[in-house]
Amino acid sequence: MKPFYLAIASLLLMAGCASQTPSHIALNPDVPNVTMQTSQLLPLAIETIDTRSANFIVRFNHDDEAARLVSPSEAPRVQIDQIFRSGLTKAGYSVDPSSVNTVQFQLEQLLTDVNEGTFGFEASSLIIINVIAQNRHQSLTKRYRAKGKLTGPFSADFATLELEMNKLLSELTADIINDPELNQFLQQ
DSSP: OHHHHHHHHHHHHHHHHHTOOOSEEOOOOOOOOOOOOOSSOEEEEEEEEEOOSOSOOEEEEETTSOOEEEEESSOHHHHHHHHHHHHHHHTTEEEOTTOSSEEEEEEEEEEEEEEEOSSEEEEEEEEEEEEEEEOSSOEEEEEEEEEEEEEEESOOOHHHHHHHHHHHHHHHHHHHHTOHHHHHHHTO
């Protein structure tokens, strides 16, 4: 009789663990493919700030229930800053905090809205990064955005959402780092 109770307790324990959903999304975007923009190492001061009004990056909406908000496991500002520093170094710039030429990356929006229904889900992602570049004489401000949409049966799983957000972040940072207008301005 003891093995029977032990088996029931084990099944209940495993079922309890399986029903727990993760509480954080792990962003891990790749440093994008970068084309060399300059043949000489140009000094550039880089700053990345997060101007979003909320910390969550995924919002699960299900009918009339309260939305379930999911935060990132690490600050997106830190990750995006590392990508820009690595990418701009590959593009031929040297990161120098005392440089006259500066570029500020402002993370304005990083959000995936997931609408769950009876037969599936639809996830819409939007990432917006503002870039403010300055040299001795002038400044350039540009706004970059990336959008994505996912649909599927049942409910959205975190792995799929993470892959989509990381893909969009990598594409957007590649667009910014390889932008001819921005690079031409930085080289003046």
